[in-house]
Amino acid sequence: MSRILVTGANGQVGRELLQALAPLGEVIAGDRTLLDLTCPAQIRQTIGEMQPDVIVNAAAYTAVDQAESHVELANAINGTAPRILAELAKASGATLIHLSTDYVFDGTKQTPYLENDLPHPIGAYAQSKRLGEVGIQGVFGIAPGYIILRTAWIYGVYGQTNFVKTMLRLGAERQEIKVVADQIGSPTWARDLATAIAGFTEQSLSTTTQPASSLDTFLMPPTGIYHFTNAGAASWYDFAVAIFAQARSLGFPLTVQRVIPISTTEYPTLAQRPAYSVLSGHKTAALLGSDPPPWQQGLQQMLTNLYSNTYESHCSVGR
Ligand SMILES: NC(=O)c1ccc[n+]([C@@H]2O[C@H](COP(=O)([O-])OP(=O)(O)OC[C@H]3O[C@@H](n4cnc5c(N)ncnc54)[C@H](OP(=O)(O)O)[C@@H]3O)[C@@H](O)[C@H]2O)c1
Numbered sequence: 001m002s003r004i005l006v007t008g009a010n011g012q013v014g015r016e017l018l019q020a021l022a023p024l025g026e027v028i029a030g031d032r033t034l035l036d037l038t039c040p041a042q043i044r045q046t047i048g049e050m051q052p053d054v055i056v057n058a059a060a061y062t063a064v065d066q067a068e069s070h071v072e073l074a075n076a077i078n079g080t081a082p083r084i085l086a087e088l089a090k091a092s093g094a095t096l097i098h099l100s101t102d103y104v105f106d107g108t109k110q111t112p113y114l115e116n117d118l119p120h121p122i123g124a125y126a127q128s129k130r131l132g133e134v135g136i137q138g139v140f141g142i143a144p145g146y147i148i149l150r151t152a153w154i155y156g157v158y159g160q161t162n163f164v165k166t167m168l169r170l171g172a173e174r175q176e177i178k179v180v181a182d183q184i185g186s187p188t189w190a191r192d193l194a195t196a197i198a199g200f201t202e203q204s205l206s207t208t209t210q211p212a213s214s215l216d217t218f219l220m221p222p223t224g225i226y227h228f229t230n231a232g233a234a235s236w237y238d239f240a241v242a243i244f245a246q247a248r249s250l251g252f253p254l255t256v257q258r259v260i261p262i263s264t265t266e267y268p269t270l271a272q273r274p275a276y277s278v279l280s281g282h283k284t285a286a287l288l289g290s291d292p293p294p295w296q297q298g299l300q301q302m303l304t305n306l307y308s309n310t311y312e313s314h315c316s317v318g319r
Pocket of ligand 1: 001007008009010011012013014031032035036037057058059060061062075099100102103129151152153154155159203
């Protein structure tokens with residue numbers, strides 16, 4: 001049975017991965033206690049003992065604004081640790097699937113970013129994530145065995161906070177909410193992303209565990225940079241409007257009456273964010289054989305799940 005290690009197992013993507021990967025093998029939940037990515041010696045020892053076939057690195061320093069004042073920590077977790085994971089994966093013949101971000105781009109393009117477009121990260125978080133990509137590619141060179149999967153604007157049922165949860169909280173407290181309307185990206189449901197990662201994992205496992213045959217040349221595992229987000233594009237304002245419309249129809253308690261579009265300059269943040277960071281998903285869709293669901297569909301399913309978890313009784317006693 002294949003062994004799949006998920007780092008960041010308590011994060012919003014990590015939690016979804018534990019379920020999505022379960023049909024593919026033994027899934028090891030690598031949370032911070034098992035695998036602290038600031039500690040290279042522990043990473044080496046733990047992975048040496050586990051001998052996973054696939055490592056899915058969903059752990060990261062994800063506080064985009066705080067990273068500006070914690071550059072060293074962000075670089076250690078997002079830059080150095082992925083390189084160490086790559087060294088260990090390469091040495092043992094395991095596949096490394098590493099999550100990266102749309103924020104490696106500066107947002108000056110006006111059409112979806114391709115995998116081979118030139119990255120130009122504009123903040124400390126973005127730079128630390130790019131450091132991770134460069135480190136992994138430096139270790140593997142032209143050898144197969146790694147996937148860098150860039151994604152964007154993630155929200156999920158699990159995890160402490162995300163844009164959807166923040167909007168629902170504010171929407172239950174306020175009448176008016178101002179939301180940035182001049183940053184464009186692709187909202188992505190963590191569960192759809194986890195399903196795509198399971199697709200990559202399945203292909204990697206099936207190609208690396210095939211017996212040698214004359215078909216070997218056709219059985220190369222997927223390798224390199226790929227993009228995955230839900231389909232379509234939206235501004236944070238569009239996203240907020242859709243969240244409130246869908247949440248209201250599901251029955252979430254909301255007081256908000258008006259969503260007001262504002263510009264980035266009216267909502268200054270410590271870290272600068274790209275104005276446009278839509279990722280082209282064609283390469284991934286071709287590999288996985290399916291297009292990603294539209295972002296509105298992912299949102300509907302996430303909100304339905306969240307509503308059910310939050311407001312519906314799951315008590316079976318007395319049924
Ligand atoms: N969120 C987004 O919008 C977004 C967009 C593009 C790309 N991404 C990328 O997608 C991936 C998953 O993101 P996410 O949204 O699931 O993030 P998340 O919910 O913030 O989860 C990150 C996980 O990393 C863990 N972690 C942090 N520091 C660690 C350390 N020193 N050692 C071990 N684990 C550590 C956290 O552990 P604790 O639970 O113990 O804190 C948490 O479980 C990341 O690579 C992120 O950069 C995210």
